[in-house]
Amino acid sequence: MTVAELLAIAPLVFVIGLAIALVVVDMIRPHDDRLIGIVAVVGLVVGLEVVLLANGDGTGVFGGAYVRDRLTFFLDLVFLAIALLTILFAPDYLRPRGLPMAEFAATLLFAISGAMLIGGARDLLVLFLGLELLVLPGYMLAGYAKRDGLSTEGAIKYFLLGSFSSAIFLFGLAFTWGYTGSTRVADVAVALQGVTGPGLSAGLAIGLALLTSGVAFKIAAVPFHYWTPDAYQGSPTPVTGYLSVGPKVAAFALILRLFVEALAPLKADWVDAIVILAAITMTLGNLVALTQDNIKRMLAYSSIAHTGYMLVGLAAFAGAPAGSPAAQAGLEGLLFYAAAYTFMNLGAFAVVTALQGRTGVTSQIATFAGLGRRAPLAGVLMTLFLLSLTGIPPTAGFFAKAYVILAAVQAGGWVSVLAVVAVLNAAAAAFYYLRVVVWMYMREAPDDAQPLTDSWPMKAGLAAAALGTVLFGLVPGVIIPTAQAAAQALLP
Amino acid sequence: MSQSLDSYLALSALLFAVGTFGFLARRNAIAMLMSIELMLNAVNLAIVAFGAFVPSLRGDASVIALVVMAVAAAEATVGLAIVIAIYRNRRTPLVDEYTQMRE
Numbered sequence: 001m002t003v004a005e006l007l008a009i010a011p012l013v014f015v016i017g018l019a020i021a022l023v024v025v026d027m028i029r030p031h032d033d034r035l036i037g038i039v040a041v042v043g044l045v046v047g048l049e050v051v052l053l054a055n056g057d058g059t060g061v062f063g064g065a066y067v068r069d070r071l072t073f074f075l076d077l078v079f080l081a082i083a084l085l086t087i088l089f090a091p092d093y094l095r096p097r098g099l100p101m102a103e104f105a106a107t108l109l110f111a112i113s114g115a116m117l118i119g120g121a122r123d124l125l126v127l128f129l130g131l132e133l134l135v136l137p138g139y140m141l142a143g144y145a146k147r148d149g150l151s152t153e154g155a156i157k158y159f160l161l162g163s164f165s166s167a168i169f170l171f172g173l174a175f176t177w178g179y180t181g182s183t184r185v186a187d188v189a190v191a192l193q194g195v196t197g198p199g200l201s202a203g204l205a206i207g208l209a210l211l212t213s214g215v216a217f218k219i220a221a222v223p224f225h226y227w228t229p230d231a232y233q234g235s236p237t238p239v240t241g242y243l244s245v246g247p248k249v250a251a252f253a254l255i256l257r258l259f260v261e262a263l264a265p266l267k268a269d270w271v272d273a274i275v276i277l278a279a280i281t282m283t284l285g286n287l288v289a290l291t292q293d294n295i296k297r298m299l300a301y302s303s304i305a306h307t308g309y310m311l312v313g314l315a316a317f318a319g320a321p322a323g324s325p326a327a328q329a330g331l332e333g334l335l336f337y338a339a340a341y342t343f344m345n346l347g348a349f350a351v352v353t354a355l356q357g358r359t360g361v362t363s364q365i366a367t368f369a370g371l372g373r374r375a376p377l378a379g380v381l382m383t384l385f386l387l388s389l390t391g392i393p394p395t396a397g398f399f400a401k402a403y404v405i406l407a408a409v410q411a412g413g414w415v416s417v418l419a420v421v422a423v424l425n426a427a428a429a430a431f432y433y434l435r436v437v438v439w440m441y442m443r444e445a446p447d448d449a450q451p452l453t454d455s456w457p458m459k460a461g462l463a464a465a466a467l468g469t470v471l472f473g474l475v476p477g478v479i480i481p482t483a484q485a486a487a488q489a490l491l492p
Numbered sequence: 493m494s495q496s497l498d499s500y501l502a503l504s505a506l507l508f509a510v511g512t513f514g515f516l517a518r519r520n521a522i523a524m525l526m527s528i529e530l531m532l533n534a535v536n537l538a539i540v541a542f543g544a545f546v547p548s549l550r551g552d553a554s555v556i557a558l559v560v561m562a563v564a565a566a567e568a569t570v571g572l573a574i575v576i577a578i579y580r581n582r583r584t585p586l587v588d589e590y591t592q593m594r595e
Contacts, residue, residue, distance in 0.1 A: 125556055132563045136570050143574050152578035153590045159574050160524050160587070163567050164515055167531035170560065171508055174535050178542035183552060203501070230593050297593075 001061075008059040008068035011051045011076050012116050015083075018043040019109035026102030033101035037091055037457060040105045044084045051076045058489070064184060065123035074486035075119035075253050078339050081468075082246045082346065083112045088461030089350040090238035092357045092453040099145060099236065107144075108242060111137035115250035121257055124173050124183040131169070131218070134250050135162050138243060142235045154234020158243075161217065161227035169214025175207030176262075185262040192265040200269060208266060211258065212273050218251035219307050222281040232300035233363070237356055240296050241349030244303040249338045252310060260317060260331065260490050271318035275414055278315050282308030282425040289432050295352055296363045298432060302389060303345065305429060309404055310337050312418050316407035319415035323491070326410035331487035332480070333403035336472075339479055340396035343468030344388040350461050351382040357453030368436055370445025375452045379440050381466055386433040388469045391426045396472035401426060500541035507534035521575045521585045525568065532564045 025039055056073030060066070087105055094101055114133030121127040139162060143155025177183055179201060180191035195204065217224040232240045259270065285305030292298035316330030361367055372379035388395035401422065408419040472479055511534060514527030536557050543553020579585055
């Protein structure tokens with residue numbers, strides 16, 4: 001292997017090494033949660049440096065099965081940010097409940113390594129391996145509080161539907177491979193040139209349908225979302241935060257590598273499915289979220305709605321003529337949305353975690369009563385994250401929604417109808433996000449309200465999430481060139 | 493018919509359908525896990541069939557089939573661990589009795 005090739009896989013190897021190092025540290029100094037936290041945080045910051053150093057010049061590794069291009073670069077930064085934020089705010093939840101930190105951090109990093117493998121995969125089999133490496137630790141994390149009935153119940157539902165969808169996805173992958181004759185993404189795209197429409201063989205059509213439904217399960221698009229609310233509500237809160245962002249962004253990375261790169265020649269065949277999925281996912285996610293009284297369940301349905309918004313970006317790519325500015329804008333919007341969503345959603349979960357820092361605090365929205373007065377800073381931050389999730393300027397969420405909606409308008413045709421649906425949905429979503437704000441500022445706190453935790457990792461995590469949410473909204477230019485370069489890497 | 497790629501693919505689709513039906517119809521978590529294994533094996537049959545009938549796929553097929561087996565084993569391990577964890581909490585393997593969370 002040349003130096004360039006070693007550098008290309010360095011971030012991936014580094015994260016796996018860090019996960020192993022955490023297990024070893026725990027073996028030498030058992031139950032030292034503080035040490036584990038320090039090693040994990042310092043390691044992830046170094047990991048970000050490694051990603052910046054490795055950059056993304058398009059070096060292919062293992063005969064082209066893994067590539068480090070600008071998209072890999074962008075996604076690696078997002079995945080490491082997810083891991084870093086989660087590990088910063090997790091200890092405040094885990095410690096009071098006696099849940100060990102070392103296994104949590106190690107399992108999380110193994111999952112992140114799977115996500116990073118997907119981000120750079122240029123081979124169908126590597127994509128599948130990355131997907132499994134991502135979801136298997138995810139099932140374990142969902143059931144992390146193994147003596148808690150809710151956690152294990154969420155875990156088994158997540159596991160059963162997750163492996164069911166993996167099997168469907170794999171069947172689609174096998175057919176695609178069998179009929180195109182290659183596992184390499186680039187070769188699949190070449191083999192599919194000109195077979196779209198009536199030229200599509202039955203085998204490929206079955207493969208495409210199975211791949212679409214398998215992926216729809218993974219991103220929790222309606223009607224393949226049934227596992228989401230239970231898995232999110234049951235999981236320990238920091239795990240819910242991770243699950244709502246990590247596997248979702250990684251599944252979109254899978255879509256980018258598979259549908260946008262390998263199956264792009266067939267896009268006329270899958271664009272309709274994506275348009276319909278996007279419309280019903282946004283609408284149903286938001287409508288059901290309106291009726292939730294449990295904050296984690298509400299944020300679960302809200303995350304389903306956000307899947308819908310991200311799908312609008314994908315639909316804009318697929319609906320616009322190949323090579324048009326709208327096609328690229330759709331992909332840029334999707335990537336920007338993924339980054340913005342990472343910070344605002346993990347921020348909201350960080351506040352929920354701070355609130356649940358004492359055992360016995362439930363996940364009911366009523367626990368937010370009077371938060372604006374008894375913990376002014378947490379109240380302000382939660383309001384910021386909720387406004388961003390709603391899409392109010394000048395937050396990251398506003399800019400992200402504007403990006404995908406404008407791309408959909410430019411794409412024209414059926415896709416521009418999606419823009420209207422998205423705007424209407426954003427208005428409906430304001431009701432349930434602002435309901436939490438109403439609880440925080442217009443209700444009296446109960447007399448037995450527990451104080452919030454305020455450890456330094458929690459503060460650092462909240463600060464980082466708030467910084468991202470504000471910065472991407474006020475100065476989107478800090479990230480847009482990176483997203484543009486990543487989108488260009490996908491287009492021929 | 494009996495010696496063509498299509499007949500093997502049809503058999504694999506049938507096996508996959510049996511697995512899917514089992515997953516949707518059975519209420520026992522272990523039986524659902526077994527149905528998923530059946531689905532993965534159906535995929536493997538399709539992969540091996542492609543390898544046997546299409547000469548250019550022969551090399552890839554055996555590697556992919558081995559990887560799928562390894563992944564299936566890993567999945568079963570995690571799945572059984574979760575089933576044991578929930579059995580200790582609930583004393584039942586029947587998924588329709590796992591109803592602590594409702595709308």
